[in-house]
Amino acid sequence: xxxxxxxxxxxxxxxxxxxxxxxxxxxxxxxxxxxxxxxxxxxxxxxxxxxxxxxxxxxxxxxxxxxxxxxxxxxxxxxxxxxxxxxxxxxxxxxxxxxxxxxxxxxxxxxxxxxxxxxxxxxxxxxxxxxxxxxxxxxxxxxxxxxxxxxxxxxxxxxxxxxxxxxxxxxxxxxxxxxxxxxxxxxxxxxxxxxxxxxxxxxxxxxxxxxxxxxxxxxxxxxxxxxxxxxxxxxxxxxxxxxxxxxxxxxxxxxxxxxxxxxxxxxxxxxxxxxxxxxxxxxxxxxxxxxxxxxxxxxxxxxxxxxxxxxxxxxxxxx
Ligand code: PAF
Numbered sequence: 001x002x003x004x005x006x007x008x009x010x011x012x013x014x015x016x017x018x019x020x021x022x023x024x025x026x027x028x029x030x031x032x033x034x035x036x037x038x039x040x041x042x043x044x045x046x047x048x049x050x051x052x053x054x055x056x057x058x059x060x061x062x063x064x065x066x067x068x069x070x071x072x073x074x075x076x077x078x079x080x081x082x083x084x085x086x087x088x089x090x091x092x093x094x095x096x097x098x099x100x101x102x103x104x105x106x107x108x109x110x111x112x113x114x115x116x117x118x119x120x121x122x123x124x125x126x127x128x129x130x131x132x133x134x135x136x137x138x139x140x141x142x143x144x145x146x147x148x149x150x151x152x153x154x155x156x157x158x159x160x161x162x163x164x165x166x167x168x169x170x171x172x173x174x175x176x177x178x179x180x181x182x183x184x185x186x187x188x189x190x191x192x193x194x195x196x197x198x199x200x201x202x203x204x205x206x207x208x209x210x211x212x213x214x215x216x217x218x219x220x221x222x223x224x225x226x227x228x229x230x231x232x233x234x235x236x237x238x239x240x241x242x243x244x245x246x247x248x249x250x251x252x253x254x255x256x257x258x259x260x261x262x263x264x265x266x267x268x269x270x271x272x273x274x275x276x277x278x279x280x281x282x283x284x285x286x287x288x289x290x291x292x293x294x295x296x297x298x299x300x301x302x303x304x305x306x307x308x309x310x311x312x313x314x315x316x317x318x319x
Pocket of ligand 1: 208
């Protein structure tokens with residue numbers, strides 16, 4: 001990993017790829033904190049549409065905050081990308097990155113903040129010299145209209161490196177975490193980001209598909225004995241796989257944890273339900289799909305998770 005650089009100057013802005021809820025949340029608070037941020041949008045038409053709206057509008061506690069964050073499309077990027085926060089949907093990440101590949105500096109720091117697993121490995125393969133950090137957030141934010149978002153609930157955000165005990169790496173991660181902590185967003189360093197991501201994957205494997213199948217808000221999963229039993233059974237399958245992978249110590253009190261997340265985000269529509277309602281592709285392949293592929297490699301049966309995977313694919317296809 002290269003030496004720590006000063007964060008987000010005009011020569012080296014923080015680029016944010018993916019103007020969905022999480023990307024827009026960081027872009028908006030970063031802009032308000034005076035950091036040099038640039039949004040990366042799909043094409044010039046999207047940039048024009050964005051400019052017409054005057055920027056990102058973020059609603060928090062019934063107050064709207066407009067942030068005219070500068071935006072580029074792949075054709076208009078003018079400085080090499082040294083720091084990139086990637087908040088695209090898992091399935092769109094690689095193609096979005098390939099569109100800007102010529103602009104990404106060899107030794108760039110790429111921070112992946114999205115639901116699901118399996119994408120970081122693909123990025124490392126395509127950008128072997130870059131530093132790829134992974135992150136997880138429980139900030140609650142949803143899209144109201146094109147560039148208008150609601151910051152619905154405050155959560156925790158962690159970043160870290162996988163397979164690294166190197167002190168320099170950890171110092172760079174710590175500096176980046178501090179640089180990405182735009183109030184009220186707080187980013188902390190995790191010395192075991194794999195465990196954080198695995199735990200988040202488990203939560204997403206339970207809450208996201210079930211809220212689509214029952215067409216309900218997260219908290220409504222706790223309203224009937226039927227859905228509570230389904231949640232327990234899905235968690236049991238994940239615990240079984242985790243034991244086979246020697247990861248069960250990462251999932252202590254997973255049953256309780258999933259229930260607590262459903263309670264804490266009770267009024268939220270899960271990101272997967274929002275995708276289905278908006279007719280967008282879901283992240284099911286990077287969530288239940290990733291889990292089921294891993295189970296298959298280890299000859300572990302996961303009938304419920306398999307069923308959820310098939311159900312969501314079917315619902316998406318007929319959406
Ligand atoms: O994907 C989501 O919606 C979120 O990760 C979570 C934690 C399930 C809350 O809605």
